[in-house]
Amino acid sequence: MLEVVNLTKSFELHVSQVGKVYPIQGLSFHIRQGRFLGIAGPSGIGKSTILKCIFRTYMPSSGEVWYDSLHEGRVDLAQADDRQMIRLRERELGYVSQFLKVIPRVPAVDIVAERLLPLGWSQDDARREAERMLERLRIPRKLWQAFPATFSGGEQQRVNLARAFIVRPRLMILDEPTASLDRETTSAVIEMLQAMKREGTTMVGIFHDWDVMEQVADEILDITLSGGGTMRPKPAAAGAQAE
Numbered sequence: 001m002l003e004v005v006n007l008t009k010s011f012e013l014h015v016s017q018v019g020k021v022y023p024i025q026g027l028s029f030h031i032r033q034g035r036f037l038g039i040a041g042p043s044g045i046g047k048s049t050i051l052k053c054i055f056r057t058y059m060p061s062s063g064e065v066w067y068d069s070l071h072e073g074r075v076d077l078a079q080a081d082d083r084q085m086i087r088l089r090e091r092e093l094g095y096v097s098q099f100l101k102v103i104p105r106v107p108a109v110d111i112v113a114e115r116l117l118p119l120g121w122s123q124d125d126a127r128r129e130a131e132r133m134l135e136r137l138r139i140p141r142k143l144w145q146a147f148p149a150t151f152s153g154g155e156q157q158r159v160n161l162a163r164a165f166i167v168r169p170r171l172m173i174l175d176e177p178t179a180s181l182d183r184e185t186t187s188a189v190i191e192m193l194q195a196m197k198r199e200g201t202t203m204v205g206i207f208h209d210w211d212v213m214e215q216v217a218d219e220i221l222d223i224t225l226s227g228g229g230t231m232r233p234k235p236a237a238a239g240a241q242a243e
Ligand SMILES: Nc1ncnc2c1ncn2[C@@H]1O[C@H](COP(=O)(O)OP(=O)(O)OP(=O)(O)O)[C@@H](O)[C@H]1O
Pocket: 011, 012, 021, 023, 041, 042, 043, 044, 045, 046, 047, 048, 049, 050
């Protein structure tokens, strides 16, 4: 489903003497359909950079990111043009970070519902589905018509998750999605991730909380200081086969 080959990402640091930094150098791994890969490693090692290269928030410096698209065949996301990326993001790729890009003066329910409109849903059906999603993520009903700019960090994060989950992406990319959530909401998110996995969604994610990683990941990619990584089954599944 996703095959990353020799991925390298460098950044030019204009304000320092360092010149270029290479958080990711020659990294290869793959994820099979329906599996959940967790990415682990010390702070600043390049975990988020990998996810951003897959979603193409960052353009990889070199290497290949092969994705088996439902609608477009096998696509190298490192080479795809912007229009193809927009289509894939609308229909197949989901991305959740810790931060909601708050759109001013749009109620929470519409921020979530609008993801379904390009997929041909009517306004009413999209809104009903958005309400179901907000309910599942335990956003109080009284906030559905309110503007997320005024929400707490955890409430904003749940709107963020609802926006990503509602389109049921084939490949879900998760960058610390539970970072600002309390225990109860984190459990709701874990349940949703497990349900999505049962429905066949492939996922790749970073979690600051090892307990969460344990509950959702099938295997772990450990990023080392050299910018490379090794894949292993998660400890709880020791004995399972790493791919
Ligand atoms: N847009 C950018 N411009 C310059 N340097 C960047 C950029 N994005 C990331 N970096 C650098 O790349 C390195 C890896 O960052 P990244 O955010 O991927 O690490 P991380 O492993 O996800 O860290 P953390 O666990 O702390 O979130 C860091 O040194 C960071 O400063």
